[in-house]
Amino acid sequence: MTDREWWKEAVVYQIYPRSFNDSTGDGIGDIPGIVEKVDYLEALGVDVVWLNPVYESPMEDNGYDIADYRAIHPQFGTMDDWERLLEELHDRDMRLIMDLVVNHTSDRHEWFVRSREGDEEYADHYVWRPGDGGTGGEGTSSSESTSSAQSNPPNNWESFFGGSAWRYDHEREAYFLHLYDESQPDLNWDEPAVREDVYEMMSWWLEKGIDGFRMDVINLISKPEGLPDGDPDASGLPVGAEQYVNGPDLEAYLSEMYENALADYDAMTVGETVGMEAEEAPRYIGDERALNMAIHFEHVNVDRGEGGKYDPVDLDLVELKQIFTRWQNALAEEGWNCLYFSNHDQPRTVSRFGDDGEYREESATMLATVLCTLQGTPFVYQGQEIGMTNTTFEDRSDVEDVWAQNFVDEALASGEYDSFEEVRPLLEECSRDNARTPMQWSDGPNAGFTEGEPWIDVADDADEITVEAARADPDSIWHYYRDLFALRDDHETLVYGEYELLLPDHPEVFAYERTLEDERLLVVCNFFDGEPGVDLPLEATAADRLIGNYETEPTLGETVELRPYEACVYRLS
Incomplete structure (x- = not known):
């Protein structure tokens, strides 16, 4: 069993402040608005809040373009507001990690x-x-x-x-x-003064009491000497990426960061690692390194073709299982997994990997089951816990994301598309704006997010999918997430247990065992709307279902008959 750490046992809730809760009526979410919802986070059962950037910024990239690392942008509030948020979270035994953007x-x-x-x-x-x-x-x-x-x-x-x-x-x-x-x-990380400035800034925030950092594109900070041309055919990433992804001095910089900024703190550190493969990860993640765990992209690229972000293809579950299994095995002893399906850069989970129509609740809870039962720390993005879905773009002016705006410009300029209407389906499937629509608190005006005009339109189903309705329904997605979090608390096997993939070649079902000492847990998830029968290679005399997303459980015998998007967790004996 790997060493125990609080951040391994935690559940992380990601807040995109602009879209979470507006306390002033200006249409932009803010820190006092988050403070108003701290009791909500406690009721859901999360342990850590990851706060997307709230620093001083001209907002060309919604805060990831930082103009002052030690100041709060006025649209989000003041440093006093931020300090109150930290205090309110700590008073409830929750922790706060901040976005660190230093590439x-x-x-x-x-x-x-x-x-x-x-x-x-x-x-x-x-x-x-x-x-x-x-x-x-x-x-x-x-x-x-x-x-x-x-x-x-x-x-x-x-x-x-x-x-x-x-x-x-x-x-x-x-x-x-x-x-x-x-x-x-x-930034030029080869310049020692840059590194010193970054480490000093990190120490400043840690001294203020934060509990760690999520480090934006951290494995791109080291560029090779001479900056050689890239190979246009090297990868699905932009030309040149093979030159600086996991660059030549990355390992040294991460060790130096640990020694100069992190070693004296019990901090959680999560590195966003573009283009990193599972076999490479243990080199950069683990004890006395700056990273506890990695946000990798392999599993969220499995439904994208060679054209990248705006080239969607059908989900290949066999490949997805292979990716998860590689990462589970690679970090089983050294390092740790960050488990996620959605964040501020990805479309909504249920629209992407599930069914946001007839089987929205079933597929959302099935995906939640996978998220919370693999080895690693689950990350839940705001709205995921109620099954929020992708949005629509009636007009080009509705597009807020700079990446999406650039894609539209390039697509129309290329001549491949003649109008915005032709590009629109790709935006509605792939754009980052899908994840950035306001949190849907109620069926009131603007989904209860703001009394003003929201900076980005609420999603089309905002009056149907709300926190208010979900909390009132004991069978909702919200309550299922809450029960999953409690299940992780009750069964250390889901945190520290070994992982073994079952049925690796089955095209519809993801099944695996988690084992710790004498406890064996079986997870079975149907990723599609069919009703497959599966023969599980089990040596067990009995099975007790711990959680499932259908009221009645399937018969666990020689053949298990699964319903659309069904998920079950069993304890075997």
Whole structure:
């Protein structure tokens, strides 16, 4: 059994502040609004809140473009509001982890402003390279600089948000690297002063009492010497990604981060690791490293084709099971798994991997069963616990996400699509905006999220799928999640037990055992709307069902007959 840790036994609830609860009526969720709902989080049974960025930011990428790491953006409230939130959570024995975004900053950050000016102290804080910037007028910010598409960038790397990863700046008369939006210049982690500034900032937050960090795209911070061109055929990631994913000094930087910022704290650290494979993970995750666990992407890319995010394909359950099993096995002894189906960057779970129509409740609870019974720490994204679904986009102006906006622009410019209406189905299936619609608290105006005009429209079914209705119905998705959390508390086997996949080649059913000492638990989940009969290779004389998403349980004999999206957890003897 792996070492016991509080964060292994926890359930994490992710809050996207802009869309959670608005206390002021300005249409944007805020920290006082979260404070109003702390009792709700306690009632649900979560242990940790992961708070998406609330720092000072121009909001080009909804807060992931940070202009001041030590200030709260006024639209979210004040530092006093934040401190009250921390106090309210701690008073209820819940913990708080903050988003740490240190691959890049905003181009409004003081570090970048001074770097652009050539200030000796900050000149090398970002990845600058000389080059021909083409023609264009003088500019004082990246948004006014000449487009890199009109010039000769230092290499062929592409941004995750589309287009070149380079932007020419006239004031510095050089290019800067931006793996994400052009307003998000990449920090130069080869510069010791950058690392010192980051570690000092992390220590500042830990001293304020937070319980850890979720580290945004942390495995992209190390870039190779010389910044060589990328291979356009290397992967499904943007051109050049193979050069900096798990870059040459990543392991050293994570060890240094641990020693300089984390070693003296009992902190939970979760690394978002783009393009990382299971076999590589133990090198970066574990004792005396900066990462306790990894947010990987293999399982949420299983229904995407070679075209990436906006190239949906049918779910292959056999491949999904293989991915989960690789990660379960790779981190069984060293490291830990982060378990998730949805977050602020992914479409809604039930719309993507389940059925948001006839079998919405059944498929949502089935997916919840998988989430809470694999080895790892479950992460629940706001609204997932009531089965919130994807939304629709009546007009191009409804699209808020910068990634989605860039996709629409590129799709129409390519000539592959003639109108927004042709692109719209892909947005409604794949866009990050699906996860960012307001939390649906009630069937009142704007789903009870705000008394004003919400910054993004509520989903179409906001008057039908609500917290208020779910809590009133003892058979709801909400209560099923609550029961699953309690089940994890009661059965250490679901936390620390060994994992064994059953029926690896079955195209519809995900079945596995979890074993710890004398306790054996069996999990059986039907991922589709058929009614398969499965023969389970069990050596058991009896089975006691601990939880299931149908009122009556299937007969557990030589053949188990499953109903659409059925899920069951048994204790075997």
